[in-house]
Amino acid sequence: MELGTQTTGMAGKTEHRSHFWKRFKKQKTLHLFVGLGMIFLLVFAYTPMFGILMAFKQYSISTGIKGIFTSEWVGLKHFDEFVNDYQFGMIVRNTLILSLLKVFFAFPAPILLAILLNEVKNVRFKRFVQTISYLPHFISWVVVVGIAFAFLSTDVGIVNKALLGLGFIDKPLDILTNPNYFWGLATGSAVWKEMGWWTIIFLAAIAGINPSLYEAAQIDGAGRLARIRHITFPGMKGTIVVVLILTIGSILGGGLVGSNFEQAFLFGNSINNPTSEIVQTYAFKVGLRDGRFSYAAAIDLIQSVISVVLIFSSNYIAKRSSGSSLF
Numbered sequence: 149m150e151l152g153t154q155t156t157g158m159a160g161k162t163e164h165r166s167h168f169w170k171r172f173k174k175q176k177t178l179h180l181f182v183g184l185g186m187i188f189l190l191v192f193a194y195t196p197m198f199g200i201l202m203a204f205k206q207y208s209i210s211t212g213i214k215g216i217f218t219s220e221w222v223g224l225k226h227f228d229e230f231v232n233d234y235q236f237g238m239i240v241r242n243t244l245i246l247s248l249l250k251v252f253f254a255f256p257a258p259i260l261l262a263i264l265l266n267e268v269k270n271v272r273f274k275r276f277v278q279t280i281s282y283l284p285h286f287i288s289w290v291v292v293v294g295i296a297f298a299f300l301s302t303d304v305g306i307v308n309k310a311l312l313g314l315g316f317i318d319k320p321l322d323i324l325t326n327p328n329y330f331w332g333l334a335t336g337s338a339v340w341k342e343m344g345w346w347t348i349i350f351l352a353a354i355a356g357i358n359p360s361l362y363e364a365a366q367i368d369g370a371g372r373l374a375r376i377r378h379i380t381f382p383g384m385k386g387t388i389v390v391v392l393i394l395t396i397g398s399i400l401g402g403g404l405v406g407s408n409f410e411q412a413f414l415f416g417n418s419i420n421n422p423t424s425e426i427v428q429t430y431a432f433k434v435g436l437r438d439g440r441f442s443y444a445a446a447i448d449l450i451q452s453v454i455s456v457v458l459i460f461s462s463n464y465i466a467k468r469s470s471g472s473s474l475f
Contacts, residue, residue, distance in 0.1 A: 281344025
């Protein structure tokens with residue numbers, strides 16, 4: 149009896165393996181693509197993580213890759229040095245304020261635009277606005293800064309010339325160099341550049357809502373605002389929560405629209421440095437300009453740890469409060 153049971157079990161396992169390999173051969177093309185993606189992640193995402201060791205060592209570029217493992221262990225020296233740096237308070241303040249401004253203005257902007265576009269009945273106008281709004285996403289920040297210079301420069305800026313010509317100002321506004329204007333300039337340009345792109349995500353969420361719900365609400369006498377409040381918003385809740393979690397997780401980099409580093413590096417200069425210097429540009433400068441790779445690695449590791457904590461915390465809170473989460 150036991151021998152018969154064992155024989156049946158072995159036959160079942162053999163049949164299962166045979167079925168598995170048959171499916172694998174049928175899907176070999178798909179597995180090939182998955183394998184290439186996994187190799188890409190392994191080489192470019194996981195292998196570079198060995199560089200984290202530099203944050204705890206006195207690494208020198210002259211020692212090459214081998215030096216990551218053989219350099220002198222200094223523990224938390226670089227972390228302590230960063231926290232006690234005289235610029236620490238300024239760059240952390242600038243990073244947080246710039247990121248929070250982007251979250252406050254850039255997160256709701258695509259949601260509102262998606263709702264407005266959904267209410268537009270003219271299909272041609274709707275497509276035109278949608279196309280115009282997401283095209284800036286494909287423009288590099290270098291080009292955006294060039295456009296900003298053409299419009300806002302004190303010498304040749306179109307905006308300054310127009311305001312002077314109309315008599316609204318007596319002298320050109322130094323928007324590109326004045327520290328008081330940097331946060332507004334960075335936030336406004338980021339919203340303009342990325343708002344239309346993220347609107348596509350929220351429009352897709354709205355498209356998944358059953359049209360019969362709107363028809364039933366309209367028959368019951370619900371107005372446009374009531375339909376938005378009771379149908380559109382609840383239908384978008386899952387997408388909004390997921391995007392919000394990703395935004396909070398990447399808040400140190402600018403959240404939804406990102407680009408903190410690009411803007412601070414390209415818009416920043418010696419005059420507006422008190423508000424444009426952020427953690428990312430500081431790490432970039434001390435790492436490449438001064439050759440202090442271990443110190444820069446320590447700064448970036450701090451950011452990475454904070455981001456991981458934020459994304460797990462926001463996911464947990466979202467799951468407990470709304471029932472929707474990223475994982």
